[in-house]
Amino acid sequence: MNKKVIILIFLVIIVAILGIIVGVGLFGDNENVVEEPPQEEYVEQVEDDQTETQEQQNSTENENILIVYFSHTGNTEMVANFIHEAVGGDIVKLETQEPYTNNYNDLLDIAQEERNENARPALSTQIDNIDEYDTIFLGYPIWWSDMPMAIYTFLDEYDLSGKTIAPFTTSGGSGLSGTPNNIAQEEPNATVTEGLSIRDNNVENSQSQVNEWLSQIRF
Numbered sequence: 001m002n003k004k005v006i007i008l009i010f011l012v013i014i015v016a017i018l019g020i021i022v023g024v025g026l027f028g029d030n031e032n033v034v035e036e037p038p039q040e041e042y043v044e045q046v047e048d049d050q051t052e053t054q055e056q057q058n059s060t061e062n063e064n065i066l067i068v069y070f071s072h073t074g075n076t077e078m079v080a081n082f083i084h085e086a087v088g089g090d091i092v093k094l095e096t097q098e099p100y101t102n103n104y105n106d107l108l109d110i111a112q113e114e115r116n117e118n119a120r121p122a123l124s125t126q127i128d129n130i131d132e133y134d135t136i137f138l139g140y141p142i143w144w145s146d147m148p149m150a151i152y153t154f155l156d157e158y159d160l161s162g163k164t165i166a167p168f169t170t171s172g173g174s175g176l177s178g179t180p181n182n183i184a185q186e187e188p189n190a191t192v193t194e195g196l197s198i199r200d201n202n203v204e205n206s207q208s209q210v211n212e213w214l215s216q217i218r219f
Ligand SMILES: Cc1cc2nc3c(=O)[nH]c(=O)nc-3n(C[C@H](O)[C@H](O)[C@H](O)COP(=O)(O)O)c2cc1C
Pocket: 070, 071, 072, 073, 074, 075, 076, 077, 107, 108, 109, 111, 112, 140, 141, 142, 143, 144, 145, 146, 170, 171, 172, 173, 174, 175, 199, 200
């Protein structure tokens, strides 16, 4: 009889233990069920945040770049467009209030005179939102081993402090002619990157050279 009671008590204890184990298991499941929705919400929230961050990055990548250039016969403009295709952002052509002649010899004289006088030809192009840009790609042809004076007007009119300026040029062979240093002197609080120089007879085939330069200066 005593043995039967002991076995009974033993069985009751085992059943009780099993009951507790099963109970805890169920409770654990219930806990997961209860917590699942917040977890899903969290995942969705994280996904939303990631999408938003990605969108912000993309828009930042595109919106904080300005490509601004002067071009008389279209060479620098073509290079500007290659850069635009590669990096996006906004693109603006600088125009002078008084257009330059298409007579090459007369233009040579006018440009030389402007340079000798350290002239600042007035621009008809106005950029109202320059503060929004972090990086300015600045393009120009080489005129008399220097930038056209209209570029000096641009640098006088706009304070590019704190911005990165990436200079690019086209020329008959003079290269950059030290113009990045001139830009750095005009904009002492800007960072001027290594410049790009393309020969005027090679502009159409310059896309790979442009892209190489962009990756060198980390674009
Ligand atoms: C007024 C003037 C001066 C120039 N001076 C130089 C020069 O000093 N060195 C040079 O290599 N090319 C010189 N060139 C050639 C231009 O830099 C070259 O053709 C350039 O690609 C023109 O660019 P654009 O088509 O964007 O105006 C000069 C051209 C002009 C019209």
